[in-house]
Amino acid sequence: MSAVPSAAKPCEPASGSLESLIAHERDLYTRNNPNSLALYRKAKTSLPGGNTRTVLHYSPFPITVRRAQGAHIVDADGHQYQDFLGEYTAGLYGHSHPKIAQALSRALSDGLTFGSPTEQEGHLGALICERFPAVERLRFCNSGTEANMLALSSARAHTGRTDIMVVDGSYHGGVLSFAGDNPLNAPFPTHRIPFNDLVTAAETINTVGDRLAALIIEPMIGAGGCIPADADFLKGLREATEAVGGLLIFDEVMTSRHGPSGLHGMYGLLPDLVTFGKYLGGGMSFGAFGGRADILDRFDPSRPDAWPHAGTFNNNVFSMTAGLVGLSEIYTPEVAEAFFAQGERCREKLAESLSALQLPVHVTGMGSMMALHFGLQAPRAPYSPPPGYSDLYELVHLKMMAKGQFYARRGMINLSLPVTESMFRDFASDLIATLDLCSDAILETVGS
Ligand SMILES: Cc1ncc(COP(=O)(O)O)c(C=O)c1O
Known part of the structure; x- marks a missing residue:
C-alpha cells in the first residue's frame, strides 16, 4: 500500500x-x-x-x-x-493476506457457484472437527446469527422443548440480541440469567426445568465488553443444564480464535453444540454450527427422519476456500x-x-x-x-x-x-x- x-x-x-x-x-x-x-x-x-x-x-x-x-x-x-x-x-x-488472496483468485478462475458439493467443504469440515473437541459433526451456513438460530432450533427439535436461556447483555446476532429489549428478536420463549453469577443462574435453570431446550452463552462476552466468564461459572452451567436435560450451546463466533481450540478447548469443557462465524471464513461471509454427532446426524439427508437444512450459499466456494487456507496454512494451532x-x-x-x-x-x-x-x-x-x-x-x-x-x-x-x-x-x-x-x-x- x-x-x-x-x-x-x-x-x-x-x-x-x-x-x-x-x-x-x-x-x-x-x-x-x-x-x-x-x-x-x-x-x-x-x-x-x-x-x-x-x-x-x-x-x-x-x-x-x-x-x-x-x-x-x-x-x-x-x-x-x-x-x-x-x-x-x-x-x-x-x-488481503497473500495466501488467502492467491487461493481466492485461483478459485475465481475455476468458477464460483456450482449447485453441487465442492472439494473444499469436506476438508474444512474435517479440520474444524479436528481442532475443536466438542465438534463431532458440523454444518455450514452464512453468518454467526444463522448458526445460532440453527443451533437453538436444533436444540428445540432434539429435546422437544420450547424455552431457551441467555445471559443478560449477551449478543448472538441481529435477531438474538439481549442487551436491553430488541423488538426484532426471534420469538423463542426466553429466560435471562446474570453473567458470572452461578447461584442465580442455577436457580433459574432449575425453575425452568423440563421446559429448557438450551442455554446459549458466549464463554467470553464479546460485543458486551470483552468480559471473560469464570471457568467455574461455565462448569456449573454445564452441570446444571445436564441435570435438567437441557442442551448447553457455546457461541464461539468470536472466541474460537482463542488458542488452538477456542474457549471450550481451553477450559476442557464439552458443550453439546458450538457455533462459529467471523474469521473462520477467512474474511468471507461464514457461519457454522456443530457438536454432538447424535444431534447433528439428524441433518443427514439420507435418513428418513432427517431435519432439513437449506441455504443457497452454505458451501459457497469463496468462504470454503478462504476458510480452509486460513485454518490449514495460516492459523495453525x-x-x-x-x-x-x-x-x-x-x-x-x-x-x-x-x-x-x-x-x-x-x-x-x-x-x-x-x-x-x-x-x-x-x-x-x-x-x-x-x-x-x-x-x-x-x-x-x-x-x-x-x-x-x-x-x-x-x-x-x-x-x-x-x-x-x-x-x-x-x-x-x-x-x-x-x-x-x-x-x-x-x-x-x-x-x-
Ligand atoms: C458472539 C457473537 N455471536 C453471533 C454473532 C453474529 O454473527 P454475524 O454477524 O456473522 O451474524 C456475533 C457478531 O458479532 C457475535 O459476536
Whole structure:
C-alpha cells in the first residue's frame, strides 16, 4: 500500500465541558473528512441512516474505507489508520493476506457457484472437527446469527422443548440480541440469567426445568465488553443444564480464535453444540454450527427422519476456500497459541499504563480481544453504561481517529495477525496521552 498521510492532527482545545469538547472534536472530524461525509449523505438517500449494519454507525458519521492492506486501512479522504478494529474479529488474517488472496483468485478462475458439493467443504469440515473437541459433526451456513438460530432450533427439535436461556447483555446476532429489549428478536420463549453469577443462574435453570431446550452463552462476552466468564461459572452451567436435560450451546463466533481450540478447548469443557462465524471464513461471509454427532446426524439427508437444512450459499466456494487456507496454512494451532499469548501481553501492558494514569478507565478481555471501560471498577458482567459515558467514548474515539488509530466506538480493540507489538505500543501510547488530555472530563463524568 502506498504511503498516505494519517488523519490530520488537530490542535487541542485547552479545556471545557464534555459537551464543548465533543462539539470541537466533531467539527474537526467533519472538516477533515469531506469525502466520507459526502458518501454518507449520498448513502442516506437509499439506506436508512446511510447504514446497512447498525454497529458500523457512529456519530457524527462514519469514515468510508476505500482500501486496506495488512493492518492498515485508508479512508475516502486519504487518511491512513492502524486497524485495531479487525472487523470485529472477522479480520483475524489482516487485509488481503497473500495466501488467502492467491487461493481466492485461483478459485475465481475455476468458477464460483456450482449447485453441487465442492472439494473444499469436506476438508474444512474435517479440520474444524479436528481442532475443536466438542465438534463431532458440523454444518455450514452464512453468518454467526444463522448458526445460532440453527443451533437453538436444533436444540428445540432434539429435546422437544420450547424455552431457551441467555445471559443478560449477551449478543448472538441481529435477531438474538439481549442487551436491553430488541423488538426484532426471534420469538423463542426466553429466560435471562446474570453473567458470572452461578447461584442465580442455577436457580433459574432449575425453575425452568423440563421446559429448557438450551442455554446459549458466549464463554467470553464479546460485543458486551470483552468480559471473560469464570471457568467455574461455565462448569456449573454445564452441570446444571445436564441435570435438567437441557442442551448447553457455546457461541464461539468470536472466541474460537482463542488458542488452538477456542474457549471450550481451553477450559476442557464439552458443550453439546458450538457455533462459529467471523474469521473462520477467512474474511468471507461464514457461519457454522456443530457438536454432538447424535444431534447433528439428524441433518443427514439420507435418513428418513432427517431435519432439513437449506441455504443457497452454505458451501459457497469463496468462504470454503478462504476458510480452509486460513485454518490449514495460516492459523495453525501453534500460531493460535502464540497469538493468544501476544494479546495477553499487550492487554497486560495496557492495563499497567492505565493503572499508572490513575483514572477510572479499565481494560478487560482475553488474548487478542479487549475492551475499554469507563467506571470505578472493571466490570464482571455486561452492563448499560450510565448517561454521559457514551460522550466519553465518543470524545476518546474521535481523538484517537485524528491520531490515525482505528478501533470500535464502544471501546472494543481486536488484534489481527499482522499487528505487531510495536504497533500496539504506539496505539497504547496514543490512548494514554488521549485519556490524560481528557482527564477532567473523565473524572467529572465517572468520579474518582
Ligand atoms: C458472539 C457473537 N455471536 C453471533 C454473532 C453474529 O454473527 P454475524 O454477524 O456473522 O451474524 C456475533 C457478531 O458479532 C457475535 O459476536
